[in-house]
Amino acid sequence: MTGGHRRPPEGGVTRRGLLGLAGLGAASSAGVFGMWKTASRQAPLTVGGTPAPSPSVTPSPFAEAAGDLGGTVRFVPGKAMLGSYLGLDGLTYPEAAKLRREQLGRDQRITHVFYAWEDKLPDRIEGMPKNAVPMVSWRGPKYAEILDGDADDLIAAAARRIRDLGRPALLRWGWEMNGDWYRWGGAKNEQDTEGYVKCFRHLRKVFDGEGADNVSWVWSPNWNSSPKQEWNRIDAYYPGDDYVDWVGVSGYNLHREAPATLFDPVYAKYSPRKPIMITEVGSKDYGGATKADWIRQLTAYVEQRPAIGGVVWFDTDTHPSYPEHWRLDSLPDAAAAYREMAGNPRFSG
Template identity: 85%
Template sequence: MSGGHRRPHPDNGVTRRGLLGLAGLGAASSAGVFGMWKAASRETPLAVSGTPTSTPSAPAPTPAPFTGADPAKLGGTVPFTAGKAMLGSYLGLDGMTYPEAVKLRRGQIGRDQRITHVFYAWEDPLPDRIEGKPKKSVPMVSWRGPKYGEILDGDADDLIAAAARRLRDLDQPALLRWGWEMNGDWYRWGGAKNDQDTEGYVKCFRYLRKIFDDEGAENVSWVWSPNWNSSPRKDWNRIDAYYPGDDFVDWVGISGYNLHRETPETLFDPIYHKYAARRPIMITEVGSKDYGGTTKADWIRQLTAYVEQRPAIGGVVWFDTDTHPSYPEHWRLDSVPDAAAAYREMAGNERFSG
């Protein structure tokens, strides 16, 4: 997710919101740099928001979860717990160190986040500790990628192995979300910037996992995380063309923001219905625009009800920040008091006690 606006895309005429990509955060050993932005590359990534949706669509039948998998083995080393969803966030608040922001949120919602979401550039050392992270919180590392050839030619093997050893040294279960939103045209690791080579993405994902396994990073659960819709909307760029396979994916993630009055059903049901029978689902990035009045709080309550009705959802990660460069939205959960109250209700809901 990033900042800025973009005119309608010529491929399909759908209004898009441009987003400056999340930069790799500085070394996690320094609390002061944890919430700072750092240039990860010279590209200007963008993100899709999609067709405005003002009214909910008719609900589709909810598939029975995990009909094709052993529930006891779901989620890898960050296991899925039936009936429970971990509630977490990417947390970056203006003028606060990360530990200060964690303390503020603990007081506001009455609990700590269960997932600590951090972003790193491809070239950055991945964290071997995260200062200020709540003790029982699971790290989720979103790791940017290069062009596919830079992985598959073997020249990055030492970099990948070093990354694996650092996550291994976290000495706790961790989520790794490599190359997210690959079905968009805004990141250099997306198919659109790699000659429409979706199979190249699959090969990279599997290649990284093999090196991590070889380095003994057995504490890592792998998150495959597309955007909720694809850009461009072409057959070659369909989401399932990027799926590395059940043997390589522990969690299926999804990014989706309420930018044009999209409902949670619009944002998340296509992925849910395609993969919930096979893998636990995690909403890895989510936020809501405030349209005035109680609209943001209402949407948070819609999201709560949505997750309650989808048993395969095992995690929800809010994009809790007001430091997004060049973007007018404050995605932080307390941008208005009633939104903070709705989020506190969600945090206290038994469904989110994972």
Template identity: 75%
Template sequence: MTAGNRRAPGVSRRNVLGLAGLGVASATGLLGLWKAAARDSPATVSGTPAASAAPAAPLVTPAPFAQATDPGKLGGSVPFVAGKAMLGSYLSLDGKSYPEAVKLRREQLGRDQRITHVFYAWPDRLPNRIEGMPKKSVPLVSWRAPRYQKILSGASDDLIAAAARRIRDLGRPTLLRWGWEMNGRWYEWSGFENKQDTEGYVTCFRRLRQIFDDEGAGNVSWVWSPNWNSAPPEAWNRMDAYYPGDEYVDWVGVSGYNLSRESPATLFDPVYTAYSARKPIMITEVGAKDHGGTSKEDWIRDFSAYVGQRPAIGGVVWFDTDTHDAYSEHWRFDTRPESAAVYREMAGSDRFSG
């Protein structure tokens, strides 16, 4: 999450969303271990005040995948399916283990999540199993990164190769989102924290993919996932400066939350406009803040309509939690009966039946 998902100093990496080698044995309170700074969350695009929430409008862009090298292979090992969006979540509910939370959501929605989102620190052993994951769900592994030099020097090659073998041994198509939100200022792998070396990020991403390929991890679909806007909003930090290249990316992801009443179009159209002509789009982190009244269910309804009007969106991953310690907001969709009902309606629609 923007400005979040940061580990508290002194907290063992084994206690942070990896539980090395155990998969997601329990999600209870794990986000509470992450320090966050809400003041870092950018609410503007290039200095422009965030737009108020409004119904989505049709977007005039090139035809989806008009520039794709091979439209028949979009998405890699996790293929894009035209007209369908996989709906999943990062799921962490207070007082419930991960399997218990999965069961609750199944009962509420009448369906399982299609994407299971988990987070791992850079030194963690990546999962070769995820406890409680629905059988037909696709893992989305968000893997934190170090500063670029630890990779560029070759010092991390063995760690990367070991991670590749574990993901390979999952034995199922897996989405890997390495070093997300690199165009923000809040992570050590950001360009901001690496002397504005955007090319260094690109080289690191390509190196990881090469090592994974060398280790036979052909089940991995690579997700490149910037934040919805750049912070700082300077020319050197534009998101496209971090793009590794079409041959290295299977899905283009994006994170965005309506912290300041941003509309779905404000949050996601910059990425959609830039990349939907050649890559499937995945909204890898999204949640609706309750700004009072009916604002939460209204925003979910607008978001559902937005995705319906953007055919290149093939995946949506909700930040479904009430354990994030940086915000009083509970991002879980069922904080109000009305918001739960609208989310259930979205989840049951044909557009989200991927």
């Protein structure tokens, strides 16, 4: 989203952070996914046999076997995990998950939760479907707080808690760093894009040192940069292939943008070597069937992009400071279109 939509209150935990805390409680099912390996670090694969992409997109190497791409949360060629951040007014997370299961006829595969930098990260998530993958979006501080070493104990404790989930997990630290609305963005850190890179690498090293080898690392910029200046280009924040397991991207249909407009630039640049995940997505309702039509456009878009291994809807009507209801069932035809997407074999990852 734009800065006005994304800016959290200064000096406090956002509503999403509080919802993340409220999700703790019941034990997860350890061992559901079997054994995992430490995230792979390998050369790009050979391109072969991909569906025809749009003219602006470089073909990706993901139509055939993808080896260990994705780290512990494996990328499966031809399959996309469908999930959501789920925060519905008046419902606990277990109640909301039950409602969506009834509406969609299936559980969702990614459970997205948000945590503040100072929060304890989850070692269990109440109500998470048995076969779901948790995706933890973890806010950051200013870069200096990490780079001077003062936060090492906090980071190590976070690593141990994620390790204790006992299942593969996605960690999305410091997302949308190319926007000007978060304190961990380059715009809030004297345009120091290299500082972000150093922070990301440092976090991964600490997690590895704590034995948190169940973590797949998600690097997740916003679809466009704000400010739109050369120093703030997306690739300036990339930590490197050795540190990133999934490349994510946030993009919302706020101004009638097509999915290709939102996601193709990141897809074209990174899909030749990394699986892609749409880590936050939603659509504004412009009246009539516009929201349902956009969901169907998104479905078709993912069908044509074989490197997309995950789509995570921002399914909420509780977002602070923005009146749009992103929940998938805000309209009956939108709910029907989303159910069609959930039943599409492309989303059976």
